[in-house]
Each structure stands twice: as C-alpha cells, then as structure tokens.
Amino acid sequence: MRWTLKPNPNPHKTRQLAAELGVTPLIATLLVQRGVETFEEARAFFRPAFEHLHDPYLMQDMDKAVARIETAITAGENILVFGDYDVDGTTAVALMSSYLRSYYPNVATYIPDRYAEGYGVSFQGIDFAEDNGFTLIIALDCGIKSIDKVEYATQKGIDFIICDHHRPGDELPEAIAVLDPKRQDCAYPYKELCGCGVGFKLIQALSANRGQSLLDLIPYLDLVATAIAADIVPITGENRVLAKFGLEVINKNPRPGIKALIKNVKKQELTITDVVFIIAPRINAAGRIKHGNHAVALLTEFNQKQAEEFASQIETFNADRKDLDKQITKEALKQIETNGEQERYTTVVYQEDWHKGVIGIVASRLTEVYYRPTLVFTKSGDKLAASARSVKDFDVYNALEACSDYLEQFGGHMYAAGLTLKESDFESFKQQFEEVVANTITPDLRVPEISIDAEIDFSDIDDKLIRILKQFEPFGPENMTPVFIARHLTDSGYGKAIGQDEEHLRLFVKQQPEGKGYAAIGFGLAKKIGLTQNQKHFDAVFSIDENEWNGTVSVQLRLRDIKVS
Known part of the structure; x- marks a missing residue:
C-alpha cells in the first residue's frame, strides 16, 4: 500500500478557522480539506437544514415538467413512471409513483428487464405504454441520451419528462422537459444529485404547487438517502442534507419495505456505510437475479406483513447473488492463475455461462485482488458483454475508447463501464486493451493508495x-x-x-x-x-x-x- 499524507491545504485559513470555531488545529485542518473554510460554511456543514435545499424551479425545465404533470392529472391521463433497474432507478420510481399516487390514482410503474431490454429507456417500454393507454412517461435515472426513443414515443402520441443526472451528449432528447443539473444550460446551483435526487426535486416542486411544505416530504427521504449511498455521489451540499435527514427516517420511521430489510440488523443506528452494505445490495439483487419490479413492489408496499414477504423473496435473490458472485470470482481467479496472467497490466477474463447480473461485482472483486483495470466477459445473445472496473485515478473509459475499433458499443465513466463485442474480436481486443493500459498507466497507479x-x-x-x-x-x-x-x-x-x-x-x-x-x-x-x-x-x-x-x-x-x- 502507498501511504499518502495530505498536505495542510491552507495553514492561514486553518489557524483562522480554528480560532473562529474554538476547535483544535486538527479539526480545522480536516474541515479545510473538505472545502469548509469559513464560520458560515462550518455551521452549514455541522448543522444541515432544510433551508439549505435550493428552489427546485432553479432547475431548467422544472416549470414545464410541473405544468405537464398537472395537465395530465386534470385531464385524467395515465402516467407511467419509468426507471432503471439499479438502486438509484428503483428508489426513484418508488419515490415518484408513491408520491403521485398519494393524490392521483392513474399511475403505474415500469422497470426494464436487465437482460431482455438492457439499460435505460427501451422501445419495449414505450410499446407497453402505447398498448396500455399511457400518454405521459416520467423517466428517472435514465433518458438523457434517449433521443431515438423519445422521438419514437412522440410519434405514438406519448410525451416524456426526463429526470436524469448523467452527463448529456451534444444533443438533448425532444422531451417536454429534461431535468438534469448537468445540462450546460442549467443554472441549478448543485450539480451532484443522483437520479432519485432529481426526482425528489420534481416532487418538491409539485408539492409546493399544491401548498405542501418540505416537512410533508420527509417520509420519502429514506428512499433518497438509500439512492445517495448506493450511487456513490458526493456527500456535499444538498446530498448531505438529504442523506442526513433520510438516515433519520431510516433509523426512526422507515417505510415498511426498508423496515423489513433491516429487521434482523442488530444495530441501534444505521450509518451511510450500513445502507451501502446492507440495504443497497438487497435492492440491487432483484434486478440482478430476477427483475427490478420486485424492488419497486417492496419499496412501495405499505402493509408491513406484505412487505416482509417481499423482503423474504429479496433475501433469497441476494443469497443467490452472493453464491454466484463467490463461485464466478473463484473460477475467474483460477483462470488467471492457470493462464499465468498474474503479471499483466490488466485482467480480462471470459466464460460464456457466467451470470450477466453479477459480472460487475466480480470485476470489483478481481480489482481488489490484482489491483489493475479489469474486464469480466460473458455471453449475451450472439455477442460478448463485459463489465469494466478501474483503479484509483486511471480512466478505464478512455482506455476502452482507444480500443473502440473492436467494440460494438460501450458506455460508462472513469471507474466503471459496460461494453459488447463480437466473439471473434475477443482475443484481438484483449491484446490491444493490455497494450493501451501498459502504455498509459503510471507505476504509482498500480499500487493501492x-x-x-x-x-x-x-x-x-x-x-x-x-x-x-x-x-x-x-x-x-x-x-x-x-x-x-x-x-x-x-x-x-x-x-x-x-x-x-x-x-x-x-x-x-x-x-x-x-x-x-x-x-x-x-x-x-x-x-x-x-x-x-x-x-x-x-x-x-x-x-x-x-x-x-x-x-x-x-x-x-x-x-x-x-x-x-
């Protein structure tokens, strides 16, 4: 392990802050390292409050989104709440659908099948909306790049509202409203919300329109805190406020589904870390092993007995996920050792029967063992699909881009990505990926820090x-x-x-x-x-x-x- 001692970022500010707050230089140093440099910033840091949340109407298109939903409700339209199958997506769908249903009945949910439809807005989901008379789709934690899908829906007379937090491409979908703080033309002050967080801003705007206050939205914050924890977004600004009050809900009065998940946890008070390691994997297991609908059903169920039955099913999915993860990791490690690949710059393994729902977890496990950019492949139809994981400060997305001649498609970010390729290109890709990483990774990045x-x-x-x-x-x-x-x-x-x-x-x-x-x-x-x-x-x-x-x-x-x- 590399031990790196952070320098004191600004000794003058540290001394000044220690004097203003009446704390030791050690505490002041920790604060300044976190960007907390003034008395007011320290007060906001130590005392997160609802008044620190921004006006949701500062987000580009928020007025259009609220107006379209109110029009749908007035006209009695059917609304479909659509979201990704991971924790951020399923909690966002549970949040939006349960809020809307609290005063309007014509609301249903849709989670795409991880294997049949893949990530994000799907043509199959839009066909489902058309077949069942939905004229408005609210997409959460996805949709920012779904230009062709939104156009397809528009041709069928179906409107879209997109609530996303991923970085947009050069062009935005022609939706009624596109809520994404990362839009270049969006002046919203906080850019690091998760998908469920963007959904929360929409229900905050809707509730204000209905004369409700933020206090009326507290029961939804257990979902938002769970998404913030699982999606590994910065715990700063609004995320810090939402996470703090959401944790209080989880610990004092969680919704029946979350209460059922943590029923056997023998801890007086759960932390964000507990949410990451106890609640999030169970919610994720539904989409990995069976279907994300099971997670939404659990999170929107208000009968405790029924919620416990749903949670029991999810426990089974999670146990299956653990067994698969353990078995595939063992097989992958054996493959690396058998092929004498311990000294490579990359880990690239493939077996056609590995479960697609857990290869991302396995990639993370292998990264822990060998500490190098890692790809785990499995068969997916007539193609090979992989999950990629990286090491600190190495951009695996850029490395994949340098090998894009061999890729059918790929997407993701610096530390995690997904890709597909033809089986006939696997060996050539594997060799090029090794060469690209060998030529771009520095020696210090090959040692954990x-x-x-x-x-x-x-x-x-x-x-x-x-x-x-x-x-x-x-x-x-x-x-x-x-x-x-x-x-x-x-x-x-x-x-x-x-x-x-x-x-x-x-x-x-x-x-x-x-x-x-x-x-x-x-x-x-x-x-x-x-x-x-x-x-x-x-x-x-x-x-x-x-x-x-x-x-x-x-x-x-x-x-x-x-x-x-």
Missing part, C-alpha cells in the same frame, strides 16, 4: 474529538471518514489473528508505555501480525471508531494498514 488526512498522537484522542468527528457524518465521497497516522506504536503482547479463517488482526496498542491504549481491529491484516510482536515499534494508519458490545460503547481504532516504524 491510502490517503491520510493527518498525523495524530494518542494524546489528541479524547471525548471532544470523537464527539466532533461524529458530527462530520454522514460520510461518503468528498467527505470520507477521516484517516489518521500514528507512529511508534507497540502492542500489549496479546495481539492475535481472529475470525473464522483467522484473516483479521486484533491488537491493543499504546504510543507511550504509561499513556492511553486502544483496542484496534484490522480486517484482512492478520498476515502482518509479525510486525507487532515482541514489542516491535510500528506505524499504523486507522480511522477512529466506536465499538458497541453488551450495551457498552468504547473507542476502537479501525486499522487500514501497518508498517515497521
């Missing part, structure tokens, strides 16, 4: 520090859990490997013989136990955690890595 916020002494760790660090939550991109380095530590001598396979490391560490000591846990670090034995001095990188056991809460260090001092 731990980014460290600040150096700390154990004497700095006290109740006030922990209390303030808790107020940095919710954590996520651009506001990650603070990571510290402490030097010249020793273990009590009782350090040991723990866990079913003894893969994890448990220590009790001190910096001074007579000073404070802390329990420390390092997941996957058991192989480094030798660095801590016989009173050897070592440096550690960690975050500060709280461990709850039998009702007692204590400070615990979550180790990221250790090295000899």
Whole structure:
C-alpha cells in the first residue's frame, strides 16, 4: 500500500478557522480539506437544514415538467413512471409513483428487464405504454441520451419528462422537459444529485404547487438517502442534507419495505456505510437475479406483513447473488492463475455461462485482488458483454475508447463501464486493451493508495474529538471518514489473528508505555501480525471508531494498514 499524507491545504485559513470555531488545529485542518473554510460554511456543514435545499424551479425545465404533470392529472391521463433497474432507478420510481399516487390514482410503474431490454429507456417500454393507454412517461435515472426513443414515443402520441443526472451528449432528447443539473444550460446551483435526487426535486416542486411544505416530504427521504449511498455521489451540499435527514427516517420511521430489510440488523443506528452494505445490495439483487419490479413492489408496499414477504423473496435473490458472485470470482481467479496472467497490466477474463447480473461485482472483486483495470466477459445473445472496473485515478473509459475499433458499443465513466463485442474480436481486443493500459498507466497507479488526512498522537484522542468527528457524518465521497497516522506504536503482547479463517488482526496498542491504549481491529491484516510482536515499534494508519458490545460503547481504532516504524 502507498501511504499518502495530505498536505495542510491552507495553514492561514486553518489557524483562522480554528480560532473562529474554538476547535483544535486538527479539526480545522480536516474541515479545510473538505472545502469548509469559513464560520458560515462550518455551521452549514455541522448543522444541515432544510433551508439549505435550493428552489427546485432553479432547475431548467422544472416549470414545464410541473405544468405537464398537472395537465395530465386534470385531464385524467395515465402516467407511467419509468426507471432503471439499479438502486438509484428503483428508489426513484418508488419515490415518484408513491408520491403521485398519494393524490392521483392513474399511475403505474415500469422497470426494464436487465437482460431482455438492457439499460435505460427501451422501445419495449414505450410499446407497453402505447398498448396500455399511457400518454405521459416520467423517466428517472435514465433518458438523457434517449433521443431515438423519445422521438419514437412522440410519434405514438406519448410525451416524456426526463429526470436524469448523467452527463448529456451534444444533443438533448425532444422531451417536454429534461431535468438534469448537468445540462450546460442549467443554472441549478448543485450539480451532484443522483437520479432519485432529481426526482425528489420534481416532487418538491409539485408539492409546493399544491401548498405542501418540505416537512410533508420527509417520509420519502429514506428512499433518497438509500439512492445517495448506493450511487456513490458526493456527500456535499444538498446530498448531505438529504442523506442526513433520510438516515433519520431510516433509523426512526422507515417505510415498511426498508423496515423489513433491516429487521434482523442488530444495530441501534444505521450509518451511510450500513445502507451501502446492507440495504443497497438487497435492492440491487432483484434486478440482478430476477427483475427490478420486485424492488419497486417492496419499496412501495405499505402493509408491513406484505412487505416482509417481499423482503423474504429479496433475501433469497441476494443469497443467490452472493453464491454466484463467490463461485464466478473463484473460477475467474483460477483462470488467471492457470493462464499465468498474474503479471499483466490488466485482467480480462471470459466464460460464456457466467451470470450477466453479477459480472460487475466480480470485476470489483478481481480489482481488489490484482489491483489493475479489469474486464469480466460473458455471453449475451450472439455477442460478448463485459463489465469494466478501474483503479484509483486511471480512466478505464478512455482506455476502452482507444480500443473502440473492436467494440460494438460501450458506455460508462472513469471507474466503471459496460461494453459488447463480437466473439471473434475477443482475443484481438484483449491484446490491444493490455497494450493501451501498459502504455498509459503510471507505476504509482498500480499500487493501492491510502490517503491520510493527518498525523495524530494518542494524546489528541479524547471525548471532544470523537464527539466532533461524529458530527462530520454522514460520510461518503468528498467527505470520507477521516484517516489518521500514528507512529511508534507497540502492542500489549496479546495481539492475535481472529475470525473464522483467522484473516483479521486484533491488537491493543499504546504510543507511550504509561499513556492511553486502544483496542484496534484490522480486517484482512492478520498476515502482518509479525510486525507487532515482541514489542516491535510500528506505524499504523486507522480511522477512529466506536465499538458497541453488551450495551457498552468504547473507542476502537479501525486499522487500514501497518508498517515497521
């Protein structure tokens, strides 16, 4: 692992902010690193409030979207709420449909089949709308590039409202309204909303039109927080406000579907991380293994008993997803070893019977093992389809673009992409992809990096520090859990490997013989136990955690890595 200690971004601002807030230089440094430089910015950071949300009508076309929906309701039109099959899409569909149904009955939902229709707006979905008398489609988390699909719908007398957050192309679809803060002509102040977040802005505008306040929309925020967590968008600005209040709903009064999903979680309070690892994979599993409709049914069900039955089905899908993911990862690793490809710059594996719904997860697993740009292929009709994953700071989309002569189609972004190609082009593509990456990746990008916020002494760790660090939550991109380095530590001598396979490391560490000591846990670090034995001095990188056991809460260090001092 590469350890990179972030520099103090602006020592003058740090000192000034510490004095204004009455906090330590350490806390001020963490704030300035996150772009919080003034007293007012700090107040907004520590006290997110509904008044920090922007007027939804600042978004381009919002007035047109609201007017068209109100016209549809007045005329008794049938409205179809359409969305992608992942967490962002299914939560957005649940949000929009349940809000509209709260005062208008002629609303139905449509999630495309991952395998039969693929991502985004589909011709099949538009045909379904025509066959069933829908004259307005609200598309969420997709549609920004669906120029031909929207034109097809228009010819059939079906209007489109698009709520998307992906980067538009040079041309926009000819929809009634295109809501996307990333539109070049959109002056909306916050650009980082997820698809469900854009949907929330639309219901915020609709509710204002109906004389409701933001307080009336609080019950929908569990869906928005789930989408924010799952879609890995920055936890800044509006996302921070929506995530904070959404987490409160999840913890205090979640909708029956989410309550059913977290029924057996033995934690007093769920964090954004828990949403990412507990709620999101289960919602995603529906679209991966069966159909995204199951997720929407769960999230829009208001009978608790029925919701628990839906959740039980989703648990089965998730268990199947885990088994497939584990099996395919094992087969892929064996393929790499058998073919002697451990020393390549890329990982490219293919087996025709691998399940298309989990190859993205497998690509992420292989990236963790070999830490290099990774493609996992499977058979999809008469073509091969792949999911791509990258390593930090390497643009896999650009690398694929350089190989586009071999590709039928591809799309995505810097760290994740999808592609299809002819089977006859697989070997040639694999060779070119290896050459492109070998010629463009720098040596440091081939080693995982731990980014460290600040150096700390154990004497700095006290109740006030922990209390303030808790107020940095919710954590996520651009506001990650603070990571510290402490030097010249020793273990009590009782350090040991723990866990079913003894893969994890448990220590009790001190910096001074007579000073404070802390329990420390390092997941996957058991192989480094030798660095801590016989009173050897070592440096550690960690975050500060709280461990709850039998009702007692204590400070615990979550180790990221250790090295000899």
